[in-house]
Amino acid sequence: MAYENILVTIEDAVGLLQLNRPKVMNALNSQVMTELGQAFDEFEANDAVRCVVLYGSARAFSAGADIDAMKNATPVEMLKGNWVAAWDRPRKMIKPVIAAVSGYALGGGCELAMACDIIIASETAQFGQPEINIGVIPGAGGTQRLPRAIGKSRAMEMALTGKFIKADEALQRGLVSRVVPVETYLDEAKALAREIAAKAPVAVQFAKECVNKVYELPLGEGLDYERRHFYFLFATEDQREGMDAFLAKRKAEWKGK
Numbered sequence: 001m002a003y004e005n006i007l008v009t010i011e012d013a014v015g016l017l018q019l020n021r022p023k024v025m026n027a028l029n030s031q032v033m034t035e036l037g038q039a040f041d042e043f044e045a046n047d048a049v050r051c052v053v054l055y056g057s058a059r060a061f062s063a064g065a066d067i068d069a070m071k072n073a074t075p076v077e078m079l080k081g082n083w084v085a086a087w088d089r090p091r092k093m094i095k096p097v098i099a100a101v102s103g104y105a106l107g108g109g110c111e112l113a114m115a116c117d118i119i120i121a122s123e124t125a126q127f128g129q130p131e132i133n134i135g136v137i138p139g140a141g142g143t144q145r146l147p148r149a150i151g152k153s154r155a156m157e158m159a160l161t162g163k164f165i166k167a168d169e170a171l172q173r174g175l176v177s178r179v180v181p182v183e184t185y186l187d188e189a190k191a192l193a194r195e196i197a198a199k200a201p202v203a204v205q206f207a208k209e210c211v212n213k214v215y216e217l218p219l220g221e222g223l224d225y226e227r228r229h230f231y232f233l234f235a236t237e238d239q240r241e242g243m244d245a246f247l248a249k250r251k252a253e254w255k256g257k
């Protein structure tokens with residue numbers, strides 16, 4: 001399908017989604033979120049795609065929900081439009097989604113990055129939930145995902161003051177997995193995606209699901225959930241192939257089943 005607000009390509013086994021509203025710092029309106037949802041659906045259905053990278057520009061991953069588009073919305077319109085559901089799409093994807101963040105990741109932009117499985121940041125990245133400065137609060141996961149990522153006290157400070165944190169602090173607090181130069185952040189994210197794309201697909205899917213369960217389940221149930229998935233993998237051809245290949249000192253050839 002034709003997209004107007006995002007750029008969609010596939011390189012090797014990696015699906016690339018670029019937010020493309022440079023004049024408004026990749027602000028997210030309903031069209032962008034609809035297009036993103038459709039692109040995620042296409043990648044999910046395409047066997048040639050094994051991992052996805054979501055990114056913006058060097059200046060801004062995204063400055064958040066489009067304030068101009070949102071300012072006159074009524075609660076009922078927002079309820080009916082159910083835009084917020086779109087922010088949860090990266091988590092619900094079977095395939096891993098990496099956010100490559102440079103520049104601003106604010107409000108809904110920060111929330112979108114946090115909904116992804118891994119965040120790679122450029123040295124210029126800044127994260128913030130500045131909704132408090134425009135009379136509202138984070139509405140697409142910020143009050144829930146940010147404390148889980150960086151701890152309650154710092155997240156509370158960010159939500160109550162709207163101040164941003166820079167890439168080095170984001171790394172130190174575990175919000176991102178890596179900080180790299182702005183010149184290479186996208187290449188690093190793509191290389192990581194290719195590395196993941198080369199693993200056994202069913203195991204990748206289960207690993208993502210199990211790690212994400214840490215936010216939803218008590219430890220005992222999480223351990224049971226993990227164990228069941230581990231056992232199930234012994235019904236796949238890729239488990240046998242992976243172990244045979246290791247013992248024969250050869251490269252495994254995954255079938256995805």
Ligand code: CO8
Binds near residue numbers: 023027
């Ligand atoms: N929405 C709409 N337009 C924006 C946004 C935005 N979020 N951010 C920037 N822009 C526009 C500016 O209006 C400006 O447009 P113009 O050139 O026409 O004046 C252009 O982008 C460039 O911005 P600035 O001139 O402000 O650039 P600066 O470098 O001075 O500042 C900042 C960059 C710091 C990013 C600044 O633009 C800023 O603070 N932006 C707003 C950040 C913000 O408050 N984000 C939170 C929005 S609310 C939200 O995300 C809630 C999510 C809940 C989702 C639920 C949906 C239903």
